[in-house]
Amino acid sequence: MAAAEKQPVTITWAGPLNGAMGGLLTWIDQRFPLMDLWYSHLAKYHAPKNFNFWYYFGSLALFVLVLQIVTGIFLTMNYKPDAAQAFASVEYIMREVPWGWWIRYMHSTGASFFFICVYLHMFRGLLYGSYRKPRELLWIVGMLIFLCLMAEAFFGYLLPWGQMSYWGAQVIVNLFGAIPFIGPDLAIWIRGDYVVSDATLNRFFAFHVIAVPLVLLALVGAHLLALHEVGSNNPDGVEIKNAKDPKTGIPLDSVPFHPYYTVKDTFGVAVFLIIFSIVVFFAPEMGGYFLEANNFIAADPLKTPLHIAPVWYFTPYYSILRAITENFMWVLAAGVIAMAILIVWSVKNLRVRFAIGVLALLLLWGCYYFEPKVWGVVLMGVSVMIFFFLPWLDRSPVKSIRYKGPITRIALALFLIAFFVLGYLGTQAVTSGRTLAAQIGTAVYFLFFFLMPWWSKMDKCKPEPRRVTGK
Amino acid sequence: MNDDAGVNRGRRTLVIASACAGGAAAVATAVPFAASMLPSDRAKAMGAPVEADISQLAPGEMATFEWRGQPVWVLHRTPEMLEGVKSDDGKVADPKSERKKDELTPEYARNEYRSIEPKYLVVVGICTHLGCSPQARLKAGPEAFASDWAGGFYCPCHGSLFDLAGRVYKNKPAPDNLRVPPHTFLSEGKILIGEDKKGA
Numbered sequence: 182m183a184a185a186e187k188q189p190v191t192i193t194w195a196g197p198l199n200g201a202m203g204g205l206l207t208w209i210d211q212r213f214p215l216m217d218l219w220y221s222h223l224a225k226y227h228a229p230k231n232f233n234f235w236y237y238f239g240s241l242a243l244f245v246l247v248l249q250i251v252t253g254i255f256l257t258m259n260y261k262p263d264a265a266q267a268f269a270s271v272e273y274i275m276r277e278v279p280w281g282w283w284i285r286y287m288h289s290t291g292a293s294f295f296f297i298c299v300y301l302h303m304f305r306g307l308l309y310g311s312y313r314k315p316r317e318l319l320w321i322v323g324m325l326i327f328l329c330l331m332a333e334a335f336f337g338y339l340l341p342w343g344q345m346s347y348w349g350a351q352v353i354v355n356l357f358g359a360i361p362f363i364g365p366d367l368a369i370w371i372r373g374d375y376v377v378s379d380a381t382l383n384r385f386f387a388f389h390v391i392a393v394p395l396v397l398l399a400l401v402g403a404h405l406l407a408l409h410e411v412g413s414n415n416p417d418g419v420e421i422k423n424a425k426d427p428k429t430g431i432p433l434d435s436v437p438f439h440p441y442y443t444v445k446d447t448f449g450v451a452v453f454l455i456i457f458s459i460v461v462f463f464a465p466e467m468g469g470y471f472l473e474a475n476n477f478i479a480a481d482p483l484k485t486p487l488h489i490a491p492v493w494y495f496t497p498y499y500s501i502l503r504a505i506t507e508n509f510m511w512v513l514a515a516g517v518i519a520m521a522i523l524i525v526w527s528v529k530n531l532r533v534r535f536a537i538g539v540l541a542l543l544l545l546w547g548c549y550y551f552e553p554k555v556w557g558v559v560l561m562g563v564s565v566m567i568f569f570f571l572p573w574l575d576r577s578p579v580k581s582i583r584y585k586g587p588i589t590r591i592a593l594a595l596f597l598i599a600f601f602v603l604g605y606l607g608t609q610a611v612t613s614g615r616t617l618a619a620q621i622g623t624a625v626y627f628l629f630f631f632l633m634p635w636w637s638k639m640d641k642c643k644p645e646p647r648r649v650t651g652k
Numbered sequence: 653m654n655d656d657a658g659v660n661r662g663r664r665t666l667v668i669a670s671a672c673a674g675g676a677a678a679v680a681t682a683v684p685f686a687a688s689m690l691p692s693d694r695a696k697a698m699g700a701p702v703e704a705d706i707s708q709l710a711p712g713e714m715a716t717f718e719w720r721g722q723p724v725w726v727l728h729r730t731p732e733m734l735e736g737v738k739s740d741d742g743k744v745a746d747p748k749s750e751r752k753k754d755e756l757t758p759e760y761a762r763n764e765y766r767s768i769e770p771k772y773l774v775v776v777g778i779c780t781h782l783g784c785s786p787q788a789r790l791k792a793g794p795e796a797f798a799s800d801w802a803g804g805f806y807c808p809c810h811g812s813l814f815d816l817a818g819r820v821y822k823n824k825p826a827p828d829n830l831r832v833p834p835h836t837f838l839s840e841g842k843i844l845i846g847e848d849k850k851g852a
Contacts, residue, residue, distance in 0.1 A: 348784055352809060355783040370686075374695045376721035384689065483716055483723040483777075485785040489809050503810050507745075507823040552827035554781055611811030612796060 187211050222409055227435035228442055229415035231649045235305035236413075237449035240442075242298040244450050245291055246401065252288040253390065260340065262386035264379035267342035268479040286465040292334055293471045294457060296494035299327060303568070307593065310580030311414040317572040319407040322400055324569050329397045331565070334494065336389040339382060343476030344486045350385070351377050352489075356502075359558045361551060376482060417649045418580025424648050434649045470608075488610055496607025497600050498561050501626065503611060504619040505557035510548055512624065513556060517544045520631060527635070560623070567630045574633040579642045586641035592629055599625035700846065706772070707841025714788050716777065719845045723777035723785055724833055726843065729816060734770055736792065736802050737817045743802075744819040744829075751828055756780075758848060761832040766817045774835050774843065775818040777805075781826035784809035790816070805830070 190206040192199055210216050220226075259278050261270040274281035303323070306312050312320035339350045354377065358368035373380035412422060421432035436442070466472040470493045475486040491499050505513070521541035525534045548556070577585055582593070603622040606615050704717045706726050714727040729737075741747040749757040749766055760768050767773050777785050786805040795801040797811060805814040813821040818830030836849035 348809070352782040352784060355781075359782075369691060370689055372691075373689055374691050374721075375699070378695070378721060380692065380695060482721055483718060483785065485787070485808055487787070487808055489784065503825065506825055554825055554827045557825065610796075610808065616811070 187216075190216055222405070223439040223443070224437055226409055226438040227421075227432055228413050228438050229421045229432075229649055230434050230436045230441075231415050231417060232413075232442065232445070233416050235301070235308065235416070237446065237453075238298045238302040238305065240446040241449055241453050242295065242302055243401065244453070245295045245298055246397070249288060249291045249295065250394065252284050252291060253394075255284050256288055257390055262340065262383050264342060264382050264480075267340060267382060271341045283461070286461045289472055290457065290461050290465055290467075292337065293467070293492070293494065294453075294460075295330065296334070299330060300494075303327070307571075308582045309414055309416055310418050310575065310577070310582075312572045313414075313418075313575065313580050314572065315411050316407075316414060319404065319411060320572055321569060322404045322407055326397065326400045326404060327568075328565070329393055329400060331495070333389060333393045333397065334492070336385040336393065338492065339377075339385045340389060341476060342382060342480045344478045344480055344484075345473045345476040345489065347377060347480035347482065348485050348489050349491060350381065354381075356558050356561070359554050361555060378482075414580065415649055416581060417583060417646060419645050419647070419649055421649060490608045493604065493608065496605070497603040497626075498564050498607075500603040500607040500619045501564050501623045502557045502561040503607075504616060504623045505553050505560055506616065507553050509620050510553055510556070512620070513560075514545055514548045516624075516627070516631075517541050517548070523632075523635070560627075564626060567627075570630075571633075574630060575637050576634050577637040577640060577642060579645050581645075584643045584645050586643070588636050588640040592633075592636055595625055596629040599623075599629070702845050703838070704843045704845055705841060706843055711771070712790065714790065717845060719776075719833065724845050725773070725775055725777045725788070727773040727775075727788075727790075727816065729765075729771050729773055733790075733803065733816050734765060737765055737815060740802060740804075740815040740817070740819065743821055744815055745822045745824075746819060746829055749819070749829055756828055756831045758832055758834055760848075764817070766819070766829070766832055768835075768837060772843075773817060774832060774845065775830040776833050777830070779807040779809065779812055779826050780820065780828040780830065781807065781810055781812050781824075786812070786814060786830075 187207075187210055190203050190210055192203050192206065195202040206215065256274065259270060259274045259281065261267055271285070274285050276282070278284075306320065306323075335350075335353060339346045354368050354371050357371060358364045360367060369375060371381075372378070373384055412420075415421065421434045424433045425431060426433055460467060460471070466474075473490070473492070475489070478486075490496065518541065521537055524537045528534060528537070577589065579585055582589065599622045603619060603626065606619045606622065609615055699720050702717060702719045702724075704715070704724075704726060706715060706728070709715055709726065709728045711728050711730045712733070714725055717724045717726065747764075749762055753762060757766060765773070766775070779786050784807050786807040789795060789801065789806045790803050792803045793801060795806070797806055798813060802815065804816050805818070807813070807826065810825045812824040812826035814826075814830055815821070818832070820826045820829050833845055834848040835843055835845045836847060838844050
């Protein structure tokens with residue numbers, strides 16, 4: 182319908198101004214698809230009626246994103262991306278800029294809360310199978326957002342130019358240096374220098390304040406568009422579109438997003454802000470987990486702090502990186518062989534069998550040829566990237582944990598324990614006992630994903646209900 | 653509906669050709685942007701050699717100098733320390749410094765002690781794993797990371813251990829020995845870090 186032919190907008194909520202407001206909206210609507218957007222994404226976006234607690238974290242993550250952008254803009258007004266001035270400019274913000282401490286603590290606390298929300302949001306997906314068909318792309322876009330978020334957190338962490346900033350960046354950039362053949366040159370290209378220096382700080386600032394946020398915003402837009410195209414999943418994991426009102430075509434088990442979930446999410450934001458404020462005002466460093474003590478010392482390129490650890494949200498992957506030592510390589514090789522046998526045994530297609538055989542031989546050769554350091558970096562990368570493949574690894578006949586059997590519950594519990602244990606170990610200094618624990622955790626972490634196609638299929642599931650239960 | 657009906661073949665070919673040319677130009681445009689992220693001429697010029705005064709360095713002491721923004725350690729080893737280095741051969745991964753020798757160990761340091769003069773160890777104090785700077789734990793004795801510690805360097809980031817010749821212990825994340833930078837003795841008590849003596 183051409184914009185100018187659109188029906189006038191009638192409204193009833195503005196009392197005596199109904200006529201004037203309606204006129205204004207009509208004028209806009211004939212030039213811009215305002216009402217279309219309002220209806221398709223809010224007032225007539227029909228979401229399942231049985232959303233529970235876990236469904237707060239998507240909107241909360243969006244809220245934190247806005248918070249980070251706003252506080253970030255105000256921080257750039259006083260921050261100086263210069264190795265000689267960066268540390269002092271952050272202290273200046275903290276001590277001399279009116280309310281600077283508040284804005285800075287909101288930004289630093291916001292980073293941790295962003296990850297809390299996103300991890301819980303992802304766990305919701307894991308619980309209710311939200312990544313399953315037809316939501317694979319929705320999940321993949323979400324994973325891309327997660328990667329962007331990790332990049333954003335990493336670049337931002339260098340900016341205060343403290344000891345942890347400096348040595349954290351040194352270690353992570355050197356991860357790229359471990360890539361065979363091109364690694365060392367790639368690391369120099371990323372740093373723009375032979376060591377982490379002013380050039381590195383300056384470009385990380387550019388990435389942190391403009392490049393990554395732009396990509397992040399575009400991906401969040403794509404995530405919402407994909408969500409509104411396929412519709413939300415729900416705690417029962419059954420499609421609400423299967424039972425529609427024959428007259429209106431609206432799913433019977435749905436409610437319009439506005440006002441039902443806008444009100445629910447606003448309540449969520451209020452509770453969130455209470456918890457967030459407690460941290461910002463009373464524990465912004467969170468015992469060294471949100472802001473590390475060593476980062477209150479200016480960067481010293483000649484001296485690594487006694488104990489270095491990434492911020493909590495990176496520690497599980499960091500533990501995996503540290504767990505891969507020379508004496509763990511045989512476990513890796515055994516894992517490759519076992520996986521190859523398992524796949525060859527389960528797949529009848531000869532070509533696939535042959536390809537798996539060749540791949541396994543290549544990997545075994547690689548285990549022997551490349552240093553454990555390379556494999557540490559590879560496995561750390563795989564530990565994050567593996568989430569992309571969840572839609573195809575999970576072969577259960579049902580989506581939601583409510584109808585899955587004991588194997589899934591045990592596997593998920595073991596995975597969670599491994600994730601937390603690895604996360605804890607990543608904050609601690611290395612000892613031989615802790616390395617062994619991290620190696621066991623690493624094995625459990627990967628077994629959860631690599632064996633998922635088998636255990637998810639074997640599990641004794643209950644039948645899904647035809648419609649959502651409303652529980 | 654047949655999409656091919658009425659297509660001007662010549663025009664289609666031109667569209668494809670110009671799209672390819674435009675695409676190639678767009679890719680070529682990325683080159684200067686990517687190249688602008690390489691080290692600048694100024695950063696490249698910062699690699700000048702540094703002179704280090706070690707005349708005051710007593711046996712058993714270590715000093716740190718900055719070269720190319722990295723720490724370079726000079727350790728004055730005692731005879732006992734040198735004995736320790738000899739007995740470490742079984743514990744270290746690459747006792748004879750054979751791995752990546754062109755990059756890590758200049759010709760004049762390819763010996764048991766990895767040094768020109770046995771008593772002076774000169775190494776870049778950056779772990780070959782992921783680039784942290786290890787800590788000097790020069791005294792032998794039990795440590796949290798090794799109960800029978802013979803003295804050496806401990807990397808706090810990922811637990812790699814190096815002996816007093818900068819050689820990496822077996823079964824540690826670091827793959828290689830610490831780098832011996834190009835260096836030369838100028839006179840008694842003076843080292844030039846960053847340059848070999850030509851023809852030495």
